[in-house]
Amino acid sequence: MNKVINEVSKKLKSQEYKLTPQREQILRVLLENKDKHLSAEEVYMLVKKKSPDVGLATVYRTLELFLDNDIIRSVNFGDGCKRYEFGDQEGHHHHHVICLKCGKIIEIDEDLLEELEKKVNKEHNFKITNHELKFFGYCKDCAD
Amino acid sequence: MNKVINEVSKKLKSQEYKLTPQREQILRVLLENKDKHLSAEEVYMLVKKKSPDVGLATVYRTLELFLDNDIIRSVNFGDGCKRYEFGDQEGHHHHHVICLKCGKIIEIDEDLLEELEKKVNKEHNFKITNHELKFFGYCKDCAD
DNA sequence: GTCGGTGCAAACGATTTGCAGCGAT
C-alpha cells in the first residue's frame, strides 16, 4: 500500500501538486476499500474516523484532483451520487453488475468490446477513449 | 404521432391514470424530440413555450409517471442530470456514443451483449434484466 | 363531495464556492 501511496505522491508532484496529510488519508481510505464503491460522503465518514477535522469540501476537492490525475475513476450507478474507485482510466476495464434490489455490485473482467469499439470508430468516425458497461438485474439472493 | 399519444393514453388508463392536457403536452415534447435526450429542465422549457403555466414539479412528476409505466426511459450521461428518451424498457436496446468535447450523442443499434449477459447469468447466478453501454470519446468534428 | 392532478414555494441532498486563516517553501 505504501508503494502505491508513493507512486501517487510522485504523480502529483510531477504536476505541481502535493500529497498533503488530508489527501493521503483520503487515498488510504480509497485503497482500504478497493472493492467497495464509495461515495464522497462515505469517504468523508471514513476519513473522519481517523482525522476528525477534515472537511467535506476537502474530500470533494481531493476526489476531483485524483480524478483529474487519473488516480481514481468515477462511476454513476444511478443512486443519486457519484461513486469512486481506485484505478486510472487507462487501466484494464472491468464492468459492473448491479442488483436492483439489494444494491450489491459484482465486477466482471471480460472486455469483449474492443471489436465493437473498432466498428464504431470506423463507421461513425468516432475516436473512442473509454467505455462504460453496466448490467442491471437481480443477484442470486434477491432473484424473484 | 396522434396514434402514439392514443396508445399512451390507453396504457395510462389501464392503470387508472389519466392523460391530462399537461401530461399530453409533455409527451408531445418528448415525441417531437425523439432524437434528443432532454433533461427535465429542458422538457420544462419546451413545454412552457406552448403552455406557459405548467409547473416544473408537474414535469418531474409526469416524467416519473411515464418512467413507471415504461413509456420513456432515463439515461445518465454523467452531466449532472437525468435525461429522458421515448421508448419502453423492453424495446430493442440501443447504446450511446458520447463526445467528450461537444456533447454530441450518437446512437448505435448493435446489441452484442446477449452472449455476455448469458455468461454473467450462468457464472454469477445473476438474473440480468437490463444493461447500459456507453462509449466516450471524440466525434469527427472534435477529434484531436 | 371526493380525489387525482396541479402550481407554487419551501425543503432536500449532493456538490461547489467564497473567504479568511494556516503552513510549507
Add this chain to the structure above:
DNA sequence: ATCGCTGCAAATCGTTTGCACCGAC
C-alpha cells in the same frame, strides 16, 4: 511573504415534497 491547501458556512443545482386549490367524475 507568497501561495497552495484547508475548514467552515453559505450558495448552488437538480429534484422532491407539503399544501391549498381546482376540476372531472
